Amino acid sequence: MSEMSKYHIKQTDKETLRNWFYLMTLGRAIDNKAPNYLKQAIGWSYHAPFAGHDGIQLAIGQIFDKNTDHLFPYYRDMLTAISAGLTATETILNGISKATDVAGGGRHMSNHFAKPEWNIHNVSSCTGNHTLHAVGVGRAMKRYNHKGVSISSQGESSVSEGYVYEAINGASNEKLPVLFVFQDNGYGISVPKKDQTANRKVANNFTGLKNLKIFHCNGKDVFDSMNVMTEAKQWIIENQMPAIVQANCIRMHSHSNSDRHELYRDEHERNYVMEYDPLAKYRRLLVRYERFTEDELLDIEAQVKEEVKKAHKEAMAAPDPDPGSIFDFVLPEPYPASKYPEGLHQYEGEPKKLIEGINETLKAEFRHNPDTYIWGQDIAHKEKGGIFNVSKGMQQEFGIDRVFNAPIAEDFIMGTANGMSRFSDKIRIVVEGAEFADYFWPAMEQYIDSSHDYWRSNGAFTPNVTIRLASGGYIGGGLYHSQNIEGALASIPGVRIVYPSYADDAAGLLRTSMRSRGMTLFLEPKALYNDPVASSPVPDDFEVPFGKAKIRLAGTDLSIVTYGNTTHMCMDVAKKLEETDGIHAEVIDLRSLVPLDEETILASVKKTGKVLIVHEDKVFGGFGGEVASIINEKAFEWLDGPVKRIGSTFTPVGFNRILEKAILPNVDKIYASALELIAF
């Protein structure tokens, strides 16, 4: 405390002091009560007590203004949430996972407090990953000239995560109004902070970054925390740059109820931290400086006790989640694409290349909707527009605020897209997720987390993001430039996956993706960008709904189910079968893997009795396995032979063309397999 500080035990008005004491006592009462719910098998199976972080958590909640700010609390932030406005009942509803839990209706883990309607965000358990979301919100605040602060809170050990560095680096580089709070209690579960990084105060690892101010405070002390957080917020608003507040806390108890700190902290240390109980300290100050009498404080404590009792009763009486609701909010309803409900057209204009179809649709949608943004690595620099020039000319037309380069940090690209989307549901974002699809893996934690958002928040938030990735081989690119990732990703609910093989479908699916709420993975067969075989006339307003396959060639003897690069090979095989063997194959271009057009597949199987599934991704564990299983389950009696699959070998894709040819599917392999199946 200093004489010049805004908040001071001798100067702060009594009502404010009372309010703080009430909130702190309320938080502590629930923190102490939480383990009882588990003991009684009621719930709250995950509880990370906040005791010892009282000062900083009170301060985070107090400086948060729900009308202007966004708050990303972490799993230990119970008092932060209560101080920001969550009621005791709302807190317990989250703890015991009730249907009326405002964070997510009991879908997310306990102790993950949130209230999305107040911009207190429902965040991942993946520690520190919301720093990227906070940066994304900060970017939106800057773009929309919004005067607020995006506040991210985390433990000091989670700063070890690489994406936290990406987030702070990005906020510093873009000069965004983001406040990163590190609540330092010295431990990441049982791991002492000396095992995390060399600086005892991890915030000091960031002293070399420009456009960033670092504050330190005693997170156990109410006044120091309030003063520093107030100053930091004000500094951010005045300077429009990010700041870090490192708050020294203590962890009075174990990490959580699944941890036993007596296994790694000796009695002396456990007593030492208990001695600096922040709530007890604040209480002593109130009495010592005669701001409250003992009786007054006892009265407040009695009121808190009553409130907790009442909240407990209300929460216990609240409804449990309905098991019938599990399919709600996996993905939002997409844009209806009602102009072309089947995703088909008869337009006969000049054929366009696949790359033109994508480029022109991006531009058309950017003209159509001013709240569209695109970023990625290498995406916009003078005449360059992406590694394959797909976004060429966009920055010139739409400006650097809407079309811009990202650092080489795939997780940052994805995470800030999620975050920016949180600022307003009207925003639509396209990211070039990586230079090549095979480089997308570093973004996986954000991809996975984003896939959870809509479901986890019980429909309160969905990231409106289209992830464009140049995918697949046949370019002699080898590992990291020629592989497919859709087989691995299709098992993750919450993201649509489309994979066009012609210019018109690429345009139509991209338009639908960009107009839809929710996340879509838009895979582009890069070998076809400029290949005339993928060219087609493209109506200006073309739309393709999700989950609508296209029968490229009708037939009666054999169904070939395919998508992406191999669609064209299958068309060649079908022609060869017809011309050489008199076999009429039906070629189904799936276009959309998630959702999948089962109806079209099953109808074809019932007609032909034989199915060949062809894709470029690996056969083993590939998407074809799912298609085959569906056919097996739903159309077995119509089958006249085994469902066969053609795809790449269960190896990486080699660089040398000889290796690539041996690994990837081609016309000869598909043709041979088709003949085998016909002969069965």
Next chain:
Amino acid sequence: MKRTAILYSFNSQKTARAAKMVQEEFGGNLEEVNVEEITLNKFHDYENFILGVPTWFDGELPNYWDEFIPELEEADLKGKTFALYGAGDQKGYPENFVDAMGILAELLEKRGGKIIGFVPNEGYEFESSKALRGNYFCGLPLDFENQARMVKPSINRWVEQLKREFD
């Protein structure tokens, strides 16, 4: 020597042990006061002080000192003389070695107090310290963790120095 108090937490371990050593070297002439119960009125009973100020956590005052700060901030300490000692851990907390002594000394000086008992920083290894004034600490650092054997001799030397420097 004027009436001299030694203030430290009676509940502390190492700081209390050091206080006993200081008291012994002063021949039992110091008045021992529990800082956990100190008031400004009591504080004004004395002109010379020896303060036990260990550093807690990453460079903080112990809560009992911290809670006394709002009183000290408004106190007139002109004419009072302070000598500080404090426990710190050079290896475990090299970035904040005996910071608490520095934090308290700064406030005492700001309110008109005089600090004595400066100790050269030779023989200590650390990265930074708020208690450092040039090449001297503004008090006696005691490192029970890493230099336990130095504690007693350094207290003895320091007390001899204080006897000369206190009025």
